[in-house]
Amino acid sequence: MSSIVTLKRRQILIGAAAAALAPSLPALAQNARLVITPGQTEGPFYPVSFPADMDGDLVRVQGREAQAMGQVAHVVGRVLNRRGEPVKGATLEIWQCDANGIYNHPRQPGLQRRDAAFQGYGRTLAADDGRYGFRTIRPVPYPGRTPHIHFKVHAPGAGRLTTQMYIAGERQNATDGLLNGIRDKAARESVIVRLDPEDATEPGAVKGTFDIVLDI
Numbered sequence: 001m002s003s004i005v006t007l008k009r010r011q012i013l014i015g016a017a018a019a020a021l022a023p024s025l026p027a028l029a030q031n032a033r034l035v036i037t038p039g040q041t042e043g044p045f046y047p048v049s050f051p052a053d054m055d056g057d058l059v060r061v062q063g064r065e066a067q068a069m070g071q072v073a074h075v076v077g078r079v080l081n082r083r084g085e086p087v088k089g090a091t092l093e094i095w096q097c098d099a100n101g102i103y104n105h106p107r108q109p110g111l112q113r114r115d116a117a118f119q120g121y122g123r124t125l126a127a128d129d130g131r132y133g134f135r136t137i138r139p140v141p142y143p144g145r146t147p148h149i150h151f152k153v154h155a156p157g158a159g160r161l162t163t164q165m166y167i168a169g170e171r172q173n174a175t176d177g178l179l180n181g182i183r184d185k186a187a188r189e190s191v192i193v194r195l196d197p198e199d200a201t202e203p204g205a206v207k208g209t210f211d212i213v214l215d216i
């Protein structure tokens with residue numbers, strides 16, 4: 001009998017302790033996840049002139065019937081400040097090479113082999129809750145680089161972040177100089193995104209989530 005009372009009292013005490021801790025747990029968990037997205041070089045292929053069509057769907061170029069070569073990838077996420085709040089009015093730009101590893105840029109060797117059905121560059125505005133989305137192609141490697149998508153994020157009145165998004169599981173991630181130049185492990189992992197099949201949205205497509213945390 002007394003052992004049951006003791007057990008019950010212990011359960012109550014454990015319950016009370018858990019309740020006392022409970023309010024801080026979500027905050028701790030949230031803070032633990034908030035890694036400031038590291039900056040990365042812009043690289044040599046930021047557009048010198050912008051395409052007529054520069055929306056958030058890089059797979060289709062207005063006025064062209066053909067769709068870009070490559071596997072369609074939906075890249076979504078949120079733009080947040082260091083407290084995890086959405087950054088309202090953020091503009092996002094992305095640019096990447098086509099399925100043949102060719103950027104739409106005058107300095108690109110082999111530019112004549114470019115896939116003209118791939119937009120190569122796109123921009124979009126984050127919604128009030130910080131969410132954004134691009135429809136593009138799964139990035140491919142090119143000589144000296146593991147697959148990546150270049151990002152530039154402009155936060156109104158708070159400057160900009162230039163970075164690159166990488167793909168989980170790519171063999172060349174282990175040797176890519178720019179990716180491994182991010183010495184902090186958590187920061188490095190924060191720019192590596194898993195792509196999962198997204199057949200429900202679009203047959204054959206993949207989808208990944210890249211949340212961008214600005215140091216503001």
Ligand SMILES: [Fe+2]
Nearest residue numbers: 043045148150
């Ligand atoms: Fe690049």
